[in-house]
Amino acid sequence: MTLTRRTFLAASAAAIGAAALATSGCASPATASPGRLTLWYATRGLSEAVLRDAVARFPAARLDPAAVGDGLKHRLLAVMSGGAYLPDMTMLGDDVASYFPDADQFVDLNTLGAARLAGQYLPWKWQSGITSDGVMIGFPIDIGPSALYYRHDLFAKAGFPSEPDDVARAVPTWDDYFRFGQELQRALPGHYLITDTKTVFTYSMAQLPVKYFDRQNRYLPDQSHVREAWDRALRAFRLGLTAGYAGSQDPGTSVDRHAAWNTGKELSFVNASWVTGELKESAPGTAGAWRVCRTPGGAGNQGGSYLAIMRACPRPQAAFEVISWMLSPENQPRTYLDAGLFPSSPAAFADPRLLEPEPFFGGQVTMDVFARSASEVKPAYFSPWDINISDAFTDELSNVELAGKDPDLAWTDARTAVERLLQRKGVI
């Protein structure tokens, strides 16, 4: 058939008509690939090896894992608001609480028998995936226990305590750590012991049993603990302990911080366990020089993720079987070794494979430090707005640290920003 204008027009009209019929005639499928169980996860958010095994182990479930990359949240929001092409299961980040107001979009894992597994996981982590109404939407994947990372060689060279236990004993609180830092800076001028004010604030808040809201989502009338964390961050800055590297929390843009690891300019820093991979990758030359010990001020958690089952999933029980197997205490050590995801199940801490001495840390068994930190984290309630609020405070701290803003004005501005935000959200 030759393509004339007439046949072309007729064909396009027919195509448009058919498309219109198709879109109006039958609705879009609720899940991404009907008949299969789609699982969305972020790159390196789950162990590929465990996923492969899960596909083979549950042939009836017809599991279809899809690495969505860094844009998982955006895609998830798009399909959730559209109510079509939803995954059957999805990974949720440490902003799991921001999905709490829409918990009805997820399957309550307690209805699938999750409760009987509760004892196998860290209680604070388990609880953080449950809304204040008791609906469990997130099954624990990994956590981010904090530690103090420090340069053993440089500490020793300056004649300071350098073995993990000795350092931990020397700096039980933040104030001790600041004093220690000042003395160390006198021996090694031009070096820093804290990445930025944001670190101090974030990890101070992570050590507390309360954040900004109570479990009934009421804004706490007493926010003095926030002020304490704020003042502590400012004190670190005033004492000249913070390096103030731009974008230090953004992997990829933290050029200065990576360089400081290599040159030894950053003597020590507080961070969650997930930074280890980044540290090894960006400062391979410092292998053997690092150690970790207990965080000044106590254990805290930063980050971690969850798996959830969507309400649209037609076979939630099968999905739950897959999830609970993949994240079982038996599989968590593999996930840690394969993808660096720290176990959320304390049983995994005793796995001999995780208790090997690590050459990068000069033969130290870092699991000892992180496992203790993980077990000591205080349960706390995260509201859907916590990340917004925390950002408002750390933004203003950065303004003081990097742009020379008046601290009092910065505090007032941060408080105003938080109050305005909560008013807009209809919370207060």
Next chain:
Amino acid sequence: MSLLDAPGATVVTAESAAPPRQGRRGRYLPYYLAISPFFLIFGVFWLYPLGYSFFVALQRWDGIGPMHFVGLENFRFLATDATFWHSILNTLLIWVMSVVPMTVLAMLIAIGLNSTIRFTGLYRIAYFVPNVTSTVAMSLVFASIFSGQFGILNWVLGLFGVDPVPWLTNPWGIRTAIAVMIIWRWVGYNAIIFLAGLQAIPDEVHEAARIDGAGPVQTFFRVTLPLLRPVLLFSVLMSAISGMQVFAESQVLVGNRGGPEEAGLTMVLYFYNQAFYYNDFGYGAAIAWGIFLVVVIFAILNWRLIQRPERRRAGEVAP
């Protein structure tokens, strides 16, 4: 007269007029069909989202759950939102900081390209490549260049005895870094456009200027530049359009929050931040409408700028 007034006559005229009208409609149908894809796509992908975004702007909505109607609350908040006003200021500052040096540079490159004899194609491609490079990849490279402690730029400055500048932590440093990125990306594109403009100027004009005794500088400012006026206006207009939309440069260089003092927070980044980072779609939509208003004002200014010379010329002729 009486015949026309008769009812029968009216019927006749109506009957005789009707068939051709229908026929005309049928005759035009293919044309309407042919242009319909644009309007269909415009309707589905432009008009509908436009209307829907206004509807969303009246709600409190996290993008997933039920919407709560809040009326103009989001707009009231927007008007008193210092961060939004700050983001407008940032956008305009970055635009001015990028468009002025860029135009001058592009003009210089265009003149240079216009007078080269060999490898012209190669140069043109080389200058155009930055424009098609991924912004995100570029931003990562620029982050290394502008890095405060260990950046290449500060190292070079150090060679000349200049103290390191905290580019990515100082508000003006951030804006400069973003402006430099925009310049790097668009200077080649504009140079190519200027080059086309330069080549469209007939040689006779330059020759006449030379015969009249004008030097190269005088020729440029008195002859070439006025003749390039439409091309220049086009380039400024285009840069204004892209300047209002600066987003990826800031996001990758200083993060979602715009860096210290939110110096890198442009309007679109603020919109993205609220809607897609904090799931506040209602307020995000309100910001989008705020941006729309700013762009409309800007478009009117631009339009007046282009119209003015016409009026002046008309005024000159009148007396």
